[in-house]
Amino acid sequence: MNAFKEIETRRTFAIISHPDAGKTTLTEKLLLFGGAIREAGTVKGRKNSKHAMSDWMEIEKQRGISVTSSVLEFMYEDYHVNILDTPGHQDFSEDTYRTLTAADSATMLIDAAKGVEAQTKKLFKVCKMRGIPIFTFMNKLDRQGRDPFELMEELENLLGIRSYPMGWPIGMGQSFSGVYDRVEKKLELYNPNNPKEIDVISLTGPDDPLLDEAIGDPDLVSQFREELELLDVAGDEFDLEKIKNGELTPIFFGSAISSFGVQTFLDHFLKLAPAPTSRASSNGIINPFEHQGFSGFIFKIQANMNPAHRDRIAFLRITSGKFERGMSVKHVRLGKNLKLAQPTQFLAQSRSLVEEAYAGDIIGLFDPGNLRIGDTLVTGPSFEFAEMPHFSPEHFAAITVKEALKHKSYEKGLHQLTEEGAIQLFKTYNRFVEQQIVGVVGVLQFEVLEHRLKSEYHVDIQLEKLPFSFARWVSGPEKEMESFKKNQRNLVTDRDGRIVALFDNDFQMRTAIDKYPGLQFYENSFIK
Numbered sequence: 001m002n003a004f005k006e007i008e009t010r011r012t013f014a015i016i017s018h019p020d021a022g023k024t025t026l027t028e029k030l031l032l033f034g035g036a037i038r039e040a041g042t043v044k045g046r047k048n049s050k051h052a053m054s055d056w057m058e059i060e061k062q063r064g065i066s067v068t069s070s071v072l073e074f075m076y077e078d079y080h081v082n083i084l085d086t087p088g089h090q091d092f093s094e095d096t097y098r099t100l101t102a103a104d105s106a107t108m109l110i111d112a113a114k115g116v117e118a119q120t121k122k123l124f125k126v127c128k129m130r131g132i133p134i135f136t137f138m139n140k141l142d143r144q145g146r147d148p149f150e151l152m153e154e155l156e157n158l159l160g161i162r163s164y165p166m167g168w169p170i171g172m173g174q175s176f177s178g179v180y181d182r183v184e185k186k187l188e189l190y191n192p193n194n195p196k197e198i199d200v201i202s203l204t205g206p207d208d209p210l211l212d213e214a215i216g217d218p219d220l221v222s223q224f225r226e227e228l229e230l231l232d233v234a235g236d237e238f239d240l241e242k243i244k245n246g247e248l249t250p251i252f253f254g255s256a257i258s259s260f261g262v263q264t265f266l267d268h269f270l271k272l273a274p275a276p277t278s279r280a281s282s283n284g285i286i287n288p289f290e291h292q293g294f295s296g297f298i299f300k301i302q303a304n305m306n307p308a309h310r311d312r313i314a315f316l317r318i319t320s321g322k323f324e325r326g327m328s329v330k331h332v333r334l335g336k337n338l339k340l341a342q343p344t345q346f347l348a349q350s351r352s353l354v355e356e357a358y359a360g361d362i363i364g365l366f367d368p369g370n371l372r373i374g375d376t377l378v379t380g381p382s383f384e385f386a387e388m389p390h391f392s393p394e395h396f397a398a399i400t401v402k403e404a405l406k407h408k409s410y411e412k413g414l415h416q417l418t419e420e421g422a423i424q425l426f427k428t429y430n431r432f433v434e435q436q437i438v439g440v441v442g443v444l445q446f447e448v449l450e451h452r453l454k455s456e457y458h459v460d461i462q463l464e465k466l467p468f469s470f471a472r473w474v475s476g477p478e479k480e481m482e483s484f485k486k487n488q489r490n491l492v493t494d495r496d497g498r499i500v501a502l503f504d505n506d507f508q509m510r511t512a513i514d515k516y517p518g519l520q521f522y523e524n525s526f527i528k
């Protein structure tokens with residue numbers, strides 16, 4: 001296969017959801033379709049499971065959750081699918097957000113009984129910021145859930161995105177009978193006694209009498225026809241351009257646990273989702289179908305995945321060209337060459353060595369400490385990809401080292417964890433005694449921080465939780481900034497010296513925003 005074809009068949013996406021919506025289950029089913037795993041249950045350690053995928057950290061084992069995100073890949077038909085797994089637990093980290101920068105599209109998984117939940121909303125925002133296509137899978141239709149119209153309304157009201165149902169469910173919960181595929185005009189029948197056995201019936205349309213025969217219940221059928229008519233008349237039209245821009249989300253209905261609707265989703269998704277997309281760089285747009293040279297950026301660093309080896313792995317998203325093991329690339333920030341001799345690939349539990357990879361793929365590079373989040377690697381003329389943003393932490397603590405003598409190890413550890421993106425480090429601004437403040441997206445990161453400083457750097461720290469919930473990067477005209485810096489309380493600087501304002505609550509934040517209309521308050525460090 002030539003490089004063009006290789007790249008064209010790549011689909012790199014992330015699944016975003018709130019914990020318990022069924023992400024692990026859906027991922028397992030997708031891997032099963034791709035033949036990547038033989039039986040479900042090996043993707044990550046469930047509660048009480050003996051098979052924790054990444055048991056690199058004791059916390060993970062203790063809590064039975066996967067703290068770190070990983071990459072799963074499989075072949076399906078001619079497609080080379082890469083799923084970026086984002087931690088599903090409530091205590092997710094900034095890693096989760098950054099992982100989304102490596103994805104070309106996202107699948108938003110929603111529990112049909114619960115609708116749009118908090119974590120989904122946060123992750124959706126990041127996808128929206130990037131303008132990537134978002135596909136929606138309404139899960140758990142085998143249980144009584146919310147009315148599908150209500151769910152569509154919620155997408156619009158809470159997330160501000162219009163939707164186009166690709167299929168429409170017939171019944172729900174006890175009465176769930178199947179899903180009608182509006183595009184292919186197919187009826188997939190749900191058999192509660194044997195959900196894995198899915199009968200597919202081709203129809204001429206929703207009025208086809210075959211549908212009455214297959215469903216059997218006239219009330220359900222007439223309700224379905226009414227709903228579909230309403231959808232045809234009042235719903236949005238299918239618009240590929242809008243889907244590609246992330247303005248319209250195609251909705252699929254199913255039940256991941258019974259594999260119902262999963263293959264239909266996968267088939268449609270692979271056709272509609274984009275191949276590896278262009279990225280902005282200091283040298284203009286890098287289009288993987290035009291740019292010949294190899295290029296990629298680091299979006300995540302994970303240290304000590306295996307405590308026995310003390311390794312550090314940098315995850316690289318290839319943005320153009322072909323990777324070959326042993327190749328030499330330029331590390332643009334350091335201005336030196338690196339030989340990529342020992343890259344790994346992650347699939348479920350195994351780690352294997354990659355010989356070659358293409359734009360769209362993710363590879364893990366063993367790194368002795370040269371790489372940083374946001375670094376660009378290239379062959380040929382140098383350029384750098386746009387800076388990787390930091391996102392507003394939601395939990396803050398003042399940090400101090402318990403034994404002053406260990407200050408050096410403490411600083412080293414903090415530096416490492418900041419580079420990995422596990423924490424954000426701020427300094428108080430214009431205070432008599434400067435203080436370091438740690439900000440994290442998920443509160444579990446505080447435990448991770450304490451644990452890792454102790455086990456890897458032999459340092460004990462003291463964390464004093466602070467009442468802030470929001471950080472906003474602030475910029476604007478010099479005069480207004482000066483007045484802001486003089487009058488606003490709780491200002492800090494980030495590691496690049498940018499001014500960041502911390503707020504206890506939304507009200508406080510709104511007040512400041514109203515008071516300084518000439519200033520911009522950004523939710524992430526990606527100040528444009």
Ligand code: G4P
Binds near residue numbers: 019139140143254258
């Ligand atoms: P997560 O990764 O998003 O956190 O969710 P996960 O797949 O672990 O699923 C959360 C729970 O929801 C699991 O039940 C799972 O079996 C269930 N589930 C997933 N998809 C469906 C579905 O389509 N229908 C129904 N009815 N349930 C579904 P659990 O009891 O918490 O765990 P387990 O003991 O079944 O593993």
